[in-house]
Amino acid sequence: MLQPTGRRLFSWAPALILPALVLLVAACSPDQYPQTTLDPRGDFAREGDHILRTTLLWATVVFVLVEGALLVAIVKFRDRPGAAEPPQTHGNTALEIVWTMIPAFILAMIAVPTVRTIFKTAVKPGPEALQIEVIGHQWWWEFRYPQLGITTASELHLPVGRTVNLEMTTADVIHSFWVPQFAGKRDVFPNRYNNLWFKAEVAGNFPGQCVEFCGAEHGRMGYRIVSEDSTSFDAWAKAFNTPPRDFSTDSTADPLVKQGQALFTAKACSGCHSMYPALPLAGPNLHHIGSRTYVAAGSLKNTDENLARWIKDPQGWMPGVLMPNLGLSDDEAKALVAYLRANK
Numbered sequence: 001m002l003q004p005t006g007r008r009l010f011s012w013a014p015a016l017i018l019p020a021l022v023l024l025v026a027a028c029s030p031d032q033y034p035q036t037t038l039d040p041r042g043d044f045a046r047e048g049d050h051i052l053r054t055t056l057l058w059a060t061v062v063f064v065l066v067e068g069a070l071l072v073a074i075v076k077f078r079d080r081p082g083a084a085e086p087p088q089t090h091g092n093t094a095l096e097i098v099w100t101m102i103p104a105f106i107l108a109m110i111a112v113p114t115v116r117t118i119f120k121t122a123v124k125p126g127p128e129a130l131q132i133e134v135i136g137h138q139w140w141w142e143f144r145y146p147q148l149g150i151t152t153a154s155e156l157h158l159p160v161g162r163t164v165n166l167e168m169t170t171a172d173v174i175h176s177f178w179v180p181q182f183a184g185k186r187d188v189f190p191n192r193y194n195n196l197w198f199k200a201e202v203a204g205n206f207p208g209q210c211v212e213f214c215g216a217e218h219g220r221m222g223y224r225i226v227s228e229d230s231t232s233f234d235a236w237a238k239a240f241n242t243p244p245r246d247f248s249t250d251s252t253a254d255p256l257v258k259q260g261q262a263l264f265t266a267k268a269c270s271g272c273h274s275m276y277p278a279l280p281l282a283g284p285n286l287h288h289i290g291s292r293t294y295v296a297a298g299s300l301k302n303t304d305e306n307l308a309r310w311i312k313d314p315q316g317w318m319p320g321v322l323m324p325n326l327g328l329s330d331d332e333a334k335a336l337v338a339y340l341r342a343n344k
């Protein structure tokens, strides 16, 4: 009784597998998986993608030929009752040479472009590239633009169509810088500089991630890449490169913002967080934090609720982070959020 049921199921299997595969492929859209490497948006990522596709192509050729030959052999040369022993080919020199040459050829077709790409992506770009220093911290990324006099954190602004050269290091432990749609991964080491270059081809807001386990909150050590056309980028750099607004002497300023600014000093936030464009302190630079898309190292969208949640309870969101819980009241948090929000 069992056998017919099993057979019927087996005959239906191909009809079920195809829709399942279609669904699986449809589920892998880049919208749902923003950290995909299969949707390159920069020249470096495109090189890597090309290698992946080349390798996949040759692997497919090998799979089809080998499995095809196997299936033919299984069916055509299967043993039949009373069949004579087939001719033996062990030690056939011509065959041995052929099946050594074919894999060697395929390996060469993969190795040559791979090695070429490794060398191509390891060079340093010329002085025309935009220089950016990247410094990993537990658990956030600092970005400095020496040519523009800018220090910022957690949001890396880039001009589309211009190569950027990242000189990368870390202030504490080993981290790894990864921006899936623009380039490959690069580890950062203390007292050592690694470089990474790429050119963004489209404007947008993309996620980046630390990809080396660097402590309890490694998983939330992200950042955003904001690529924009050169006009917007220049406008951002110009707006950024201004001293912070002093609301305390501004008679038109919202009283809540003034209260927030006073709290920023009174609660010693200013001891770790610089509000000046080119002044790095121990904590992330907060100049223009009001215009950032995310806060808390790219782990929370920059809304009033999230910002309040983060400054009230950083230890709840990122246990072990250097930023302490200050025991802020709701009103104090509201004032601080208003002040930070006004900095844009």
Ligand code: CUA
Residues within 6 Å of the ligand: 136, 137, 138, 139, 174, 175, 176, 210, 211, 212, 213, 214, 215, 218, 219, 221
């Ligand atoms: Cu930094 Cu993981």
